[in-house]
Amino acid sequence: xxxxxxxxxxxxxxxxxxxxxxxxxxxxxxxxxxxxxxxxxxxxxxxxxxxxxxxxxxxxxxxxxxxxxxxxxxxxxxxxxxxxxxxxxxxxxxxxxxxxxxxxxxxxxxxxxxxxxxxxxxxxxxxxxxxxxxxxxxxxxxxxxxxxxxxxxxxxxxxxxxxxxxxxxxxxxxxxxxxxxxxxxxxxxxxxxxxxxxxxxxxxxxxxxxxxxxxxxxxxxxxxxxxxxxxxxxxxxxxxx
Amino acid sequence: xxxxxxxxxxxxxxxxxxxxxxxxxxxxxxxxxxxxxxxxxxxxxxxxxxxxxxxxxxxxxxxxxxxxxxxxxxxxxxxxxxxxxxxxxxxxxxxxxxxxxxxxxxxxxxxxxxxxxxxxxxxxxxxxxxxxxxxxxxxxxxxxxxxxxxxxxxxxxxxxxxxxxxxxxxxxxxxxxxxxxxxxxxxxxxxxxxxxxxxxxxxxxxxxxxxxxxxxxxxxxxxxxxxxxxxxxxxxxxxxxxxxxxx
Ligand code: FES
Numbered sequence: 149x150x151x152x153x154x155x156x157x158x159x160x161x162x163x164x165x166x167x168x169x170x171x172x173x174x175x176x177x178x179x180x181x182x183x184x185x186x187x188x189x190x191x192x193x194x195x196x197x198x199x200x201x202x203x204x205x206x207x208x209x210x211x212x213x214x215x216x217x218x219x220x221x222x223x224x225x226x227x228x229x230x231x232x233x234x235x236x237x238x239x240x241x242x243x244x245x246x247x248x249x250x251x252x253x254x255x256x257x258x259x260x261x262x263x264x265x266x267x268x269x270x271x272x273x274x275x276x277x278x279x280x281x282x283x284x285x286x287x288x289x290x291x292x293x294x295x296x297x298x299x300x301x302x303x304x305x306x307x308x309x310x311x312x313x314x315x316x317x318x319x320x321x322x323x324x325x326x327x328x329x330x331x332x333x334x335x336x337x338x339x340x341x342x343x344x345x346x347x348x349x350x351x352x353x354x355x356x357x358x359x360x361x362x363x364x365x366x367x368x369x370x371x372x373x374x375x376x377x378x379x380x381x382x383x384x385x386x387x388x389x
Numbered sequence: 390x391x392x393x394x395x396x397x398x399x400x401x402x403x404x405x406x407x408x409x410x411x412x413x414x415x416x417x418x419x420x421x422x423x424x425x426x427x428x429x430x431x432x433x434x435x436x437x438x439x440x441x442x443x444x445x446x447x448x449x450x451x452x453x454x455x456x457x458x459x460x461x462x463x464x465x466x467x468x469x470x471x472x473x474x475x476x477x478x479x480x481x482x483x484x485x486x487x488x489x490x491x492x493x494x495x496x497x498x499x500x501x502x503x504x505x506x507x508x509x510x511x512x513x514x515x516x517x518x519x520x521x522x523x524x525x526x527x528x529x530x531x532x533x534x535x536x537x538x539x540x541x542x543x544x545x546x547x548x549x550x551x552x553x554x555x556x557x558x559x560x561x562x563x564x565x566x567x568x569x570x571x572x573x574x575x576x577x578x579x580x581x582x583x584x585x586x587x588x589x590x591x592x593x594x595x596x597x598x599x600x601x602x603x604x605x606x607x608x609x610x611x612x613x614x615x616x617x618x619x620x621x622x623x624x625x626x627x628x629x630x631x632x633x634x635x636x
Contacts, residue, residue, distance in 0.1 A: 155518070171629070174596050175562070175564075175595065175601075175602040175603070176564075176603075176626050179602060179626070180626070180630060245601075245602045245604075248602055249559070249601035249602055251494060252494050252560060252561035252600055253493055253494065253561040255498075257461060258395070258408045258487060259489065260461050261461050262461030262462045263557035263558070263611055264608065264611045265611075340605070344605040347605045347622070347623050347626075349626065349627075350624065350626040350627025351627075352620045357620075357623075
């Protein structure tokens with residue numbers, strides 16, 4: 149009798165690759181992908197901010213960082229892989245799960261769903277989408293240098309003057325405004341994401357979880373404020389050309 | 390008191406439904422929400438109209454049958470309360486109330502406010518049990534279980550399977566239910582041998598039923614009449630990840 153009742157091993161005999169693929173396509177597994185890639189992208193953002201803040205130290209420090217980033221293979225490929233692997237997986241999984249979620253409720257409520265949730269948490273797709281478009285524009289400006297004002301002269305040592313590019317860009321109020329706007333949405337995204345990724349990865353604690361929720365708010369909006377301070381400092385003349 | 394109701398009417402699974410307006414009179418504040426619905430149905434039957442079908446059984450908050458979304462909130466949104474325990478004193482004369490069924494692809498409407506929740510049964514059947522012969526009732530404390538673990542198990546076991554979590558969730562995800570049904574076993578020694586197979590099977594069944602995916606909005610926790618914490622969801626995810634690593 150015990151035999152007949154035994155919890156059947158539906159997944160027995162599966163290959164490692166097969167079972168991993170099945171897992172990462174499942175509802176929970178796709179959230180593990182979201183969380184892991186989200187963590188990678190978050191760490192990238194933190195590193196990026198640390199570099200940006202060198203603009204306050206001065207031209208030489210900032211340019212030295214820009215050069216180090218390009219010439220140090222570990223730094224460069226660490227950052228690139230966070231983006232090249234993290235971004236596509238994060239975005240594709242988001243699209244897939246949003247489709248699943250929409251399909252899960254074909255008939256909408258006549259009266260708006262009032263079940264409480266933070267707005268930033270309910271609009272992750274929107275904030276993510278805006279940040280993604282901003283990211284592409286940002287690459288076009290600062291990485292590929294195909295838009296925005298670009299310095300014409302090289303540094304005396306023959307290197308590109310990234311500091312001047314930053315200052316010249318942010319001296320344009322419109323560019324600064326777009327930058328700050330994107331930061332606010334990134335902040336909203338992180339204010340949920342930084343908590344959510346731990347929950348998806350299975351971390352929960354009576355003290356730990358409320359702490360994480362606060363950390364996510366502080367991290368999201370704190371990063372946003374730090375990033376946004378740079379164009380403001382340029383516009384106010386604190387960071388000088 | 391007199392109320393203006395907007396109620397979802399749907400003749401059967403295959404025909405489309407719509408919200409219909411009703412005025413109900415003679416509602417006392419001492420009535421439960423379901424008694425108010427009974428009053429409406431009496432008035433409808435007196436007029437020769439078809440009464441509103443809705444699920445109910447125990448009417449004391451333990452069976453999980455009752456299921457209505459009231460003004461956008463499953464069970465009406467009062468902390469730890471099912472519709473059958475929701476009192477009309479929360480409403481006042483002249484109030485307008487929208488009453489809808491749980492909305493999810495996995496919960497097809499059978500009639501009016503009655504939905505088919507067999508998807509939950511199939512999730513439980515896929516792994517929400519232990520396959521050991523339990524025999525007769527053992528002596529108390531013959532099997533030592535730390536108080537903390539027993540409490541975590543009991544908190545999850547409070548789930549009455551009503552489905553409010555799915556109804557509340559923006560994504561119509563069944564994570565809170567599924568994880569609660571795994572958690573109450575996974576905190577007990579009897580649940581250990583099949584712990585990882587359990588979460589794997591239940592997760593697969595949950596997906597197959599067409600529920601959405603969790604985005605940690607905690608709307609489920611907010612409306613759960615048994616106040617089950619999203620803690621169970623984190624545990625479920627952690628167990629699935631471990632199950633993956635262990636192969
Ligand atoms: S009728 Fe049993 S819980 Fe409401």
